[in-house]
Amino acid sequence: MTEIYYVEDDEDIAQSVKEYLEARDCRVTVFSTVALAKTALRKYTPTIILLDWNMPDREGKELCDWIRLRQSSLPIIFLTVRGDSHDIVAGLGYGADDYVVKPFELDVLYSRILALLRRTGQTDSARLSCDRILLDKEKMTVFCDQQEVALSQPEYQLLFVLMENKGKTVTRTQLLELVWDSNGNYVNDNTLTVTVKRLREKLQHPDCLKTIRSFGYRMEDTL
Secondary structure, three states: OEEEEEEOOOHHHHHHHHHHHHOOOEEEEEEOOHHHHHHHHHHOOOOEEEEOOOOOOOOHHHHHHHHHHHOOOOOEEEEEOOOOHHHHHHHHHOOOOEEEEOOOOHHHHHHHHHHHHHHHOOOHHHEEEEOOEEEEOOOOEEEEOOEEEOOOHHHHHHHHHHHHOOOOOEEHHHHHHHHHHHHOOOOOHHHHHHHHHHHHHHOOOOOOEEEEOOOEEEEOOOO
16 A cells, blocks of 8 residues: 655645545545654655645745655655746755646546656555555564554564455464464464464554454455
């Protein structure tokens, strides 16, 4: 799932963009000030940033510059009414990857997002998601509600297998073989039960992690 941070103080525009993109399997978090966006970005890195220029606390170009000092490859698109050539050149000069002038068609915006993600290689292949849970395969990190969760190696591997097979029931025998036997470790069935319990607790008992009685476990989106 594409995780989008949208920095926009116009509630109507923000809501229409959010509804459109979330209908296309994106998750959009809206920030009404630059300060709120910075606080969130210190804790979590989304797939892409959509950024308005005119914000109530400071200009979006300052946030773009701030991001570039810390995240050189994070895709950024300006969405702004400032459409003269000087502003476009300035926005790109501050580090934005694309520049879309308001008003814009939502389908065009979505196409620009997809095109930018293809160009920058920021595809979802490195990320697995289910409801509020995100797993980054390259960084081997897990987030719940955009907060990083510290997992043990068996907990991470268990979650990885379940999310790789989202929508499918993975049997207890398969999980024991994939998570423990692949490492040459012999464990009993109770080890799996305890590991699932601890994983659920760390992920705040997510509805998307389901027990299939007498068979195993399955992860599926519920939101």
